[in-house]
Amino acid sequence: MNVLTINIKNAGYPDNKEAIKDMQFSVNKGELVGLIGANGAGKSTTIKTILGLLKDVDGTVSFEGESRYAYVPEHPVFYDSLTLWEHLELAAASFQLQTEEWIERAEKLLVYFRLEKEKHELPSSFSKGMKQKVMLITAFLIQPAVYIIDEPFIGLDPRATKDFLSLLMKERERGAAILMSTHVLDTAERICDRFLLMAGGRLVAEGTLTDIQHTCGLSGASLLDCFDNILERSL
């Protein structure tokens, strides 16, 4: 079942209205889809389009029914005067989560990501990885139908990456649909069900690793080798 469906003729910015073109794809319930592409390929623009942040959009983005989504940005943003816990309270209030339920989940998530001691501190003073963890905790707290995650691996240490991935897999088992942009192709290759490869603002290949290997005639090749091959051909 499609939870998120994108059908974009073009989208972009006032001075670059066609930053992405002809993007059609969907993300299904319980599916983890990797959005892959070199710098400037159009991944963030695709995500901004899905989030409704761009004015210059010719096309449609639809979420199934009342599906709620959580967005985890690459660069975390916080309210300067709110503590970590107050950020969680704000998220819980915005999504009208049941008090006892969210508090129990929040406490567990803080322990899981080893931030329980910093509960009443201001995230604006946290390290990069700690800030990223707060974003992840907020998203996992909401338990949305769709996760949109922009490059999650850069700030996280190896243990936090492992913990994040195991929670993400649990969310997928729960039925969450996940769209995740990343440059970390070996991890993406290991965890994603399907890939969307972008270059020059367009989708240049999509499917499972086997589909993509088939597209470039490189049976058994890594995602990185397939991606290089496709990029060379699309130049």
Ligand SMILES: Nc1ncnc2c1ncn2[C@@H]1O[C@H](COP(=O)(O)OP(=O)(O)OP(=O)(O)O)[C@@H](O)[C@H]1O
């Ligand atoms: N605010 C903006 N105004 C005008 N053009 C922009 C803006 N942001 C991005 N672009 C252009 O849109 C295109 C796609 O950029 P985008 O940020 O979506 O790439 P990306 O795949 O997310 O790259 P990266 O991996 O570096 O984050 C690029 O040509 C870029 O120059």
